[in-house]
Amino acid sequence: MSTASKTVLEAEDVSRNYGTETILDRVSLQVRAGEVTTIVGPSGSGKTTLLALLALLLEPSSGKIRVAGRDAAGLSDAERSHLRNTFYGFIFQTAQLIGSLSVLDNVLLPAFLAGSAREHRVVARELLDRLGLSARADFLPHQLSLGQKRRVALARALLLRPAVILADEPTNDLDARRAAQVADFLLSLPADGYALLLVTHDPQLAERAGNRWQIHEGKLAPLTSLPTLPVSRPETFVLQTTNNEIL
Amino acid sequence: MLRLIANSLLRRRWQSLATILGVALGAGLLLAVFLLYHGFEQGLERGRQRLGADLLVVPANATVDPDKALFAGSPLSVYMDSKYADQARKIPGVRRVEAQFFTQSLKLECCSVGTESRLIGIETQVAYRLAGMSPDGREKLAPDEVIVGSELLGGIGKPGALIELLGYIFRLAYRLEPTGTSLDYSILMPIDSARDLAAKSDALKPVWLEAGDPHQLISALLIEVDDPGHIKDIGRKLEDLGPLKVIRAADTFQRLKRLMTAFVFVLAAAGALTALGGVAYLLGHFSSVAWDRKGEWALYRALGATKPRMMQLVVGEAMALALSGAVLGLPLGYGLYRLAFARLAAQNAFPFVAPGSGLLVAAAAGALLFYGLIGFLAAAAPALRVAQLEPALTMAQGDID
Numbered sequence: 001m002s003t004a005s006k007t008v009l010e011a012e013d014v015s016r017n018y019g020t021e022t023i024l025d026r027v028s029l030q031v032r033a034g035e036v037t038t039i040v041g042p043s044g045s046g047k048t049t050l051l052a053l054l055a056l057l058l059e060p061s062s063g064k065i066r067v068a069g070r071d072a073a074g075l076s077d078a079e080r081s082h083l084r085n086t087f088y089g090f091i092f093q094t095a096q097l098i099g100s101l102s103v104l105d106n107v108l109l110p111a112f113l114a115g116s117a118r119e120h121r122v123v124a125r126e127l128l129d130r131l132g133l134s135a136r137a138d139f140l141p142h143q144l145s146l147g148q149k150r151r152v153a154l155a156r157a158l159l160l161r162p163a164v165i166l167a168d169e170p171t172n173d174l175d176a177r178r179a180a181q182v183a184d185f186l187l188s189l190p191a192d193g194y195a196l197l198l199v200t201h202d203p204q205l206a207e208r209a210g211n212r213w214q215i216h217e218g219k220l221a222p223l224t225s226l227p228t229l230p231v232s233r234p235e236t237f238v239l240q241t242t243n244n245e246i247l
Numbered sequence: 248m249l250r251l252i253a254n255s256l257l258r259r260r261w262q263s264l265a266t267i268l269g270v271a272l273g274a275g276l277l278l279a280v281f282l283l284y285h286g287f288e289q290g291l292e293r294g295r296q297r298l299g300a301d302l303l304v305v306p307a308n309a310t311v312d313p314d315k316a317l318f319a320g321s322p323l324s325v326y327m328d329s330k331y332a333d334q335a336r337k338i339p340g341v342r343r344v345e346a347q348f349f350t351q352s353l354k355l356e357c358c359s360v361g362t363e364s365r366l367i368g369i370e371t372q373v374a375y376r377l378a379g380m381s382p383d384g385r386e387k388l389a390p391d392e393v394i395v396g397s398e399l400l401g402g403i404g405k406p407g408a409l410i411e412l413l414g415y416i417f418r419l420a421y422r423l424e425p426t427g428t429s430l431d432y433s434i435l436m437p438i439d440s441a442r443d444l445a446a447k448s449d450a451l452k453p454v455w456l457e458a459g460d461p462h463q464l465i466s467a468l469l470i471e472v473d474d475p476g477h478i479k480d481i482g483r484k485l486e487d488l489g490p491l492k493v494i495r496a497a498d499t500f501q502r503l504k505r506l507m508t509a510f511v512f513v514l515a516a517a518g519a520l521t522a523l524g525g526v527a528y529l530l531g532h533f534s535s536v537a538w539d540r541k542g543e544w545a546l547y548r549a550l551g552a553t554k555p556r557m558m559q560l561v562v563g564e565a566m567a568l569a570l571s572g573a574v575l576g577l578p579l580g581y582g583l584y585r586l587a588f589a590r591l592a593a594q595n596a597f598p599f600v601a602p603g604s605g606l607l608v609a610a611a612a613g614a615l616l617f618y619g620l621i622g623f624l625a626a627a628a629p630a631l632r633v634a635q636l637e638p639a640l641t642m643a644q645g646d647i648d
Contacts, residue, residue: 082551082553084548090550110551117250156550
């Protein structure tokens with residue numbers, strides 16, 4: 001596929017300091033369309049900070065972030081907001097759903113903020129269907145299981161057909177079965193042309209993903225072999241409804 | 248965006264309802280206070296115009312409430328010799344003297360108004376000033392013509408209608424505008440006609456046995472002077488004429504106005520405090536909202552909401568609450584005003600002119616505008632803080648649902 005090697009997001013010598021403490025030190029990374037880029041590292045190593053910088057949620061102390069070849073340093077707040085809305089799809093460590101909105105409206109949230117909810121309603125329903133949630137479209141988040149919430153967040157991230165999916169510990173807090181479901185879905189996205197940037201400390205997920213990088217004490221380096229990363233995977237307890245749907 | 252605002256308010260329905268009710272009470276109170284104040288002010292002014300006199304002269308033994316006698320049209324069931332009218336006219340500096348004759352109360356059997364109607368004999372030029380009219384270019388009421396207050400003969404009391412009073416037929420010449428005073432329940436007729444009716448009344452015969460022939464009696468004199476600076480002197484000369492009591496309209500007017508101002512001040516203070524309370528509540532509410540919901544706001548920012556859009560969301564919620572409260576408060580305020588108006592009118596406590604529909608609409612629009620502005624101001628500072636939230640905050644927070 002011709003888009004497979006196209007760089008859509010790039011960090012060049014990016015550093016981020018908090019006071020005198022250096023969280024990221026001269027990090028360079030390229031994220032390409034149709035590929036998975038995986039960053040592993042222990043908690044507090046700077047993974048999430050790097051993700052926030054690449055997502056234009058933070059500004060680097062030095063270095064450059066390029067979005068589709070354009071230097072982000074010169075972007076206005078409105079331009080950065082527009083990119084966050086349309087160029088990126090976010091999957092946070094927790095589902096981050098709005099409790100007052102139905103599942104469908106939560107999926108439509110980026111479109112609400114862009115003022116284009118009406119034209120994306122069909123897409124939102126298709127995504128819910130694809131993720132096995134069409135029967136839950138009118139539910140409120142508190143009526144969903146953890147795994148279902150995470151799938152709603154996945155649908156929300158894909159709604160506006162972004163170029164890059166940023167997933168921060170997407171299998172966090174999920175049991176093995178649910179984690180595998182989420183991982184399956186995420187890892188299928190590059191085949192559709194998405195660039196997937198995956199941040200995780202889950203060795204099982206990292207093992208399945210390609211193009212692995214390790215971040216340690218703020219420095220990024222290619223990961224050739226998976227170290228024994230600390231991970232706590234809760235024991236799997238699967239609840240099933242009468243129609244055998246996994247909760 | 249409207250859907251996000253509506254959902255947010257509905258999710259916190261009890262909190263939203265409390266805010267809306269608080270605003271509604273404030274808006275209602277403000278509206279009622281404004282309408283009452285306006286009605287008082289207009290009523291007092293109309294009373295002053297209707298009086299058209301600087302001095303009111305009554306018998307010395309009359310138990311008179313000057314406020315009501317002058318401005319609320321309350322009749323005086325006391326009598327004095329009509330010669331005082333002629334003598335008053337001769338006092339230098341007196342421009343005009345008008346006599347009034349108050350007679351019995353009537354029950355209108357055909358169309359009960361739930362209260363007694365007062366029969367007042369007036370000199371016909373007074374009638375035209377009261378009515379603010381000069382129908383057909385005439386200067387006098389005919390002996391068989393009457394003017395009725397606004398609350399009498401509703402629906403049938405149109406000019407030209409015939410009315411039977413104590414067995415005699417009269418023709419309705421004019422209906423007065425509402426005043427909120429006993430004048431609304433009064434029938435005005437030429438003074439000689441009133442005296443004739445009174446003389447023929449069996450019920451009043453004991454009165455005339457004591458007071459004398461009603462054709463020689465009057466109840467009050469309204470006097471206008473050439474120079475207000477000489478009112479005191481003229482008042483002393485009037486008192487020298489006989490056992491008379493002289494009431495200065497200006498003093499009474501000022502006293503009544505002070506009383507009304509104090510009354511309205513209390514109401515206005517209550518209204519203002521309620522409004523300020525509403526502002527403080529909304530300010531506190533949206534300050535805490537900015538803090539408590541920062542996770543939600545940060546998520547919006549992360550997902551692409553611009554700073555202006557964030558401000559629209561916060562201010563939109565505030566204005567939706569404030570305007571909903573104000574809309575609810577309008578009928579509350581109108582109801583409160585009608586209640587107060589009915590109570591005051593029943594007591595003839597103050598002269599009062601009910602505001603017209605144009606003023607009601609303007610007052611309602613003003614209340615909506617005021618509370619819309621309050622909502623905007625209360626949310627402006629929190630909205631600015633929300634707009635400045637770091638979108639990266641959302642990366643570090645737990646679930647927000």
